[in-house]
Amino acid sequence: MSIPKVELHLHIEGAAPPAFIRGLAQEKGINLDGVFNEDRSYRIENFTQFLRVYEAACTVLTGPEEFGRLTTAVLEQSAEQGVIYTEAFLSPDFCGGGDLGAWREYLHAMQEAASRADDIEMRGIVTCIRHFGPDQAKTAARCAAETVGDFITGFGMGGDEMQGTQGDFAYSFDMAREAGLRLTTHAGEWGGAQSVWQAVRDLRVERVGHGVQAIDDPRLVDHLAENGIVLEVCPGSNVVLGVYPDWKSHPIERLRAAGVPVTVSTDDPPFFHTTLSDEYDRLADTFGWEDEIVREVNVTAAKAAFCDDATRETLLKKLEPDT
Template sequence: MIPKPPVVPRAELHCHMEGAAPPSLVIQLAERYGVALDGLLDANGNYSWHDFTTFLKTYDVASALFRSPEDFTLLAETYFGMLAAEGAIYGEVFISPDHAVQSGLTYKAYMDAIGEGIMRANEATGIEGRMISTGVRHYGVKAVEMAALTTVNNPHPLLTGFGLAGDEREGHPSNYQKAFKIAQEAGLGLTAHAGEFGGPESVKGVLDFLHVTRIGHGVRSVEDPALVQRIVEEGVTLEVCPGSNIALGVYSNLRFHPVNILRQAGVKITLSSDDPPFFRTTLGHEYAETSRVFGWDRAIQKELTANAIKAAFCDDDTKARLFQQLEEATRDTN
């Protein structure tokens, strides 16, 4: 029997920290705090929801169980350990000053706790991790500006980016220019969710006004060929989450997802899991399923990881080490 080649090293740029909580960890915390989980999980132990509204409700209930710094350290350590077990060498997670407050913590305590979990996973597995602080779009302009100020006034060595999350159908991107200028002047990498539930105009808006180098999702740019060409020419990287898009009904199935069309058009594509246990996916599943459906070989998988490393919000020395790992792991199997 011919042995299978080793997994191509993977990298993830788009995952929400609270959205990465496996049901087993949520059950553990519910027992600790004496909280009933009626309706949160189905008979198979998966998160139970059936549309975007019930997904948000389920997400909020699960997130509310993380209440102490120790809870967030455990969450980060658990998730990055799971990523490493699937062959990932790098990952970034979105964190939120607003979620910190909702959890009853200061932003610094919340961020430090997640950073501690990432460092523990690094010590145990070698995986590199970084954090991206986000403003929540539908909380309003002032809230996003406060998120940016809170972020830059509380630096952390693993906090390297700022982004815009929340409902992209609310608030024009131009409204958030001040917040992104604050983050940019502090040297943070910039990304924004767009082109998921909003169409091409949403993508154009973040490109025009927020000066991002990456776009979370961005897949609906495929509806405007001129916009796709602009993305290629400007070298913008898309953080594509196919499983999430399908679970939320943006596309009916993976065969109809535009990730391959965008890649063939020259767009720099990466793969991520978004809120993995909620969408019954993992980073490894995203790599495997897109490769199966679109016939991507190991060279293309390597390309996806290389795209992620190039676009990552980490320092050049870290990128050099990651590229070395990628090359060493694929040298004899290309």
Template sequence: MSAAQRPPADEASSRRPLDTLPKAHLHLHFTGSMRHATLLELAEREGVRLPDALAHEWPPHLSAGDEKGWFRFQRLYDVARSVLRTEADVRRLVREAAEDDVRDGGRWLEIQVDPSGYGARFGGMTEFTDLVLDAVREASRATGLGMAVVIAANRTRHPLDARALARLAGQYAGRGVVGFGLSNDERRGVTADFARAFDIARRSGLALVPHGGELLGPESVSAVLDHLGADRIGHGVRAIDDPRVLDRVVAAGVALEVCPTSNVSLGVYGDLGSVPVPELMAAGATVALGADDPLLFGSRLAGQYATMRAAHDLDDATLAELARMSFRAARMPEDRRVEALAAVDAWLGDSAA
């Protein structure tokens, strides 16, 4: 959004509460959505000894600047995954993620999960996917939050595994699964090797939402555009480093799922003021703020808006536009989108908010 498109400052000078700003949440990982209190409770129940970084020093101090740093991050993630043992645990995680988003003003959530990480414990990938989708329907009914699932492959595993997951995702297209992603350390694997998996997902009509352009630079953004045909890019902030790549993102209308607190926690940027949200918006990019993994980064959806407001002195009109962009980029029913966009306008128009 250019400066010329923004409303005059006096139209949005008040600082409205961000937990009442309607938002869509497009970048939230399943295990990483767990509440810290829930992790502690389940770990105690199962006799799982948590690392100090998850027990006494939470949120953990993380960095992914090298393989050792990413290994530590992944180890903490794997420990958190290990405490989910029963169907009731899965349902609780999904319900609490929905409740947290509603508390933060969420109207729509696309939660991302890799069923292969849970299949062995829950009877297989199909059975686990059925469980998650049922939990999503249950949580949506209970909270009123619109919800859908993105199935994501792991780029540290063989591309054949990704194809199996793409076929699985395709079986559920139109039945709760709206997208197919590719996550984990983008420095691992060869992006082009996953092209066939994304072809499978594309033929099923799923949104293509791989990670890219966070730990690696703009060449990673180009790779997921060239080889995977990305509709949205998980993170994608490093597009700002190459004007040609950024121009390409803007021209294609590819949304960037920007997660400010995780960018700083993982060492992509030194501080929140360096996360280039205003620069991306000024260039015309679609930006949808996400929390990524609140369990590891300590901040949920409204916190992403709050950090960007504070770090960049964003006015309410700019924050409202961020919320609008999240709905425009979502794979949500059109009637819900229209209603949500009107609610954003109402938030901005309510000077008494």
């Protein structure tokens, strides 16, 4: 698909090519038994096991230099898919254990790598990890607030959605908001429509990661549509992890038809054996998405991006149809 793509929901560690992680493990003599299948792909059976594999793979990423190399590898594979702009979730917990000085070193390495990338722009969204708890989230929020700028433009939350409530993390989100960061959070992937309500009411986010279970509450669907709250939808991830049994059951088209602003992302692409091109191909096959809809969805993503106005205008220009 030749239409340029804008991706808003990508975990930097989760986008690591398996060969990259295996190579680092060999360099460092780290045992990653249980992380890979026989075909050398990531081993994924369910969401809980996915989190374990994800965190085990992260154990080989032990310094700024590795995260710089990782950023280069991720941006290269994204650019190959026609992605012109991406926002990556970056966690201080995985980058220096929440220490601000160490975080700055990791961040410098990633930003330097991003600045060297061809044909693709990157911004970072600092994320706290929900199952690490509200106190640890405050540490991540401080790291975000201290490094907000041209590269770090957002704050969000990932991790196990079934741990606690969105409101438990309101202090961290208030801190990030006061620092000028824009806000998103994972909700409505596992926690039901109620978790999306919590996200928009208690954390006052302008975007929701996943958010697909909003479809179960018509009043919530109307609220999202009326208030322009954007969903960062990752259909392939949802199907692989069993949120929905198959692509036909996925609600992205029903949400879009109801006026909810939807975007398309890959989440952790090699873990889910997908690419952004694959996602759009499946959406075309399943829901008949033609170029006009694909372009519309990417324009929605560009308008919702946590970037400066000049970058946004450049993206929108690239998304204009050829005349």
